[in-house]
Amino acid sequence: MAKRTQLIKPRIREILSHELPPELVNTLPKHWVQIGEVLILPLRPELEAYKHRIAEVYARVIGAKTVLRKGRIGGEFRETNYEVLYGSDTVTVHVENGIKYKLDVAKIMFSPANVKERVRMAEVAKPGELVVDMFAGVGHLSLPMAVHKGARVIAIEKSPYTFSFLVENIELNGVWDRMTAYNMDNRDFPGENIADRVLMGYVVTTHEFIPKALSIAKDEAVIHYHNTVPERLMPKEPFETFQRIAKEHGYETEKLNELIIKRYAPGVWHVVVDVRVYKR
Ligand SMILES: C[S@@+](CC[C@H](N)C(=O)[O-])C[C@H]1O[C@@H](n2cnc3c(N)ncnc32)[C@H](O)[C@@H]1O
Structure with a gap:
């Protein structure tokens, strides 16, 4: 997994370095969370104008169907309410420790x-x-x-x-x-x-x-x-x-x-x- 991530990061940087101002390339997320086929990206405010394109590149290189922007979790139901940046289907099945967890990653923590x-x-x-x-x-x-x-x-x-x-x-x-x-x-x-x-x-x-x-x-x-x-x-x-x-x-x-x-x-x-x- 670590090896894959090491390969993915330079590839993402390489693609986006042709499209983003140079000073923003270093602010691209170095870590992300993948739940089933959905990616959760922490994006800094200065990347706002490029957020959809950045999400698309991460999705393509990592192999995810949907990308969400990490946000706050809150309220009685501990809802996520994450913004959808790429794709539309936020429901996925995440497999962990032999358990299948189906959930809507945009709404459920x-x-x-x-x-x-x-x-x-x-x-x-x-x-x-x-x-x-x-x-x-x-x-x-x-x-x-x-x-x-x-x-x-x-x-x-x-x-x-x-x-x-x-x-x-x-x-x-x-x-x-x-x-x-x-x-x-x-x-x-x-x-x-x-x-x-x-x-x-x-x-x-x-x-x-x-x-x-x-x-x-x-x-x-x-x-x-x-x-x-x-x-x-x-x-x-x-x-x-x-x-x-x-x-x-x-x-x-x-x-x-x-x-x-x-x-x-x-x-x-x-x-x-x-x-x-x-x-x-
Ligand atoms: C933060 S999630 C945690 C899920 C799991 N227990 C864990 O620790 O990973 C808490 C869940 O409790 C539910 N919940 C909150 N208040 C509740 C209540 N009074 N009765 C039943 N469920 C409740 C929320 O809707 C939410 O799905």
């Missing part, structure tokens, strides 16, 4: 930086256990558990559009016998005291959902609690907040593991803590 966590979830799951994924997306974290470990999964996703891909992915990966999807706000999910494992793959406001996760969990269960944490509060956070809220709801906690997923913003990290909870 799929972070390459979370790959380790998606792989790790396949490793920690146990055959037959019941996993409730409270923020399922297109099955980012829970498909690997159902596919590779034979875990039973209840996947809850609030956005109707993202949910439509979640349902397709359950079919695509042949796990309809053990994975069920619900299009609802996880706060309205009626299941109580059912899960061996709960996934809380969300950021910024995840702590607000801890009481619900505890009510879904069995009296003894493991919760994978993600959140964004200012660096100055680490390493005490985010476990301290989880522990406090769990205690208020009658649970003891044991921290099993803690990992940094990625930098979320300057001075803010996306962290995951694996917590074993016991009802007192």
Whole structure:
């Protein structure tokens, strides 16, 4: 892969050096993200006038059908809303760790930086256990558990559009016998005291959902609690907040593991803590 990239970069530079002012050639993106057949390019503002041509050249040389301009991810559904620079079809199937993820890359977040966590979830799951994924997306974290470990999964996703891909992915990966999807706000999910494992793959406001996760969990269960944490509060956070809220709801906690997923913003990290909870 690295070798391919080394060959691609000079080729792109060579083509565009005939078309761009010389001072702009050095500002061409040196890194990009490829999800299935869709490319996400970080483009600097000074390249605005040339953005469509640049996208076309990257698409042709790398071999992508569509190119998007990297932008901000935001809102309750963590939508991307990336600008389409080249091509039109933003839906693709991305294969990672033997899992087929179909998604609309222009609208739905799929972070390459979370790959380790998606792989790790396949490793920690146990055959037959019941996993409730409270923020399922297109099955980012829970498909690997159902596919590779034979875990039973209840996947809850609030956005109707993202949910439509979640349902397709359950079919695509042949796990309809053990994975069920619900299009609802996880706060309205009626299941109580059912899960061996709960996934809380969300950021910024995840702590607000801890009481619900505890009510879904069995009296003894493991919760994978993600959140964004200012660096100055680490390493005490985010476990301290989880522990406090769990205690208020009658649970003891044991921290099993803690990992940094990625930098979320300057001075803010996306962290995951694996917590074993016991009802007192
Ligand atoms: C950031 S994505 C993460 C996907 C995956 N869990 C991961 O960590 O890679 C979070 C997903 O949770 C969904 N979501 C947000 N609030 C929700 C809620 N209250 N109930 C169910 N789904 C929700 C969003 O629509 C989005 O698809």
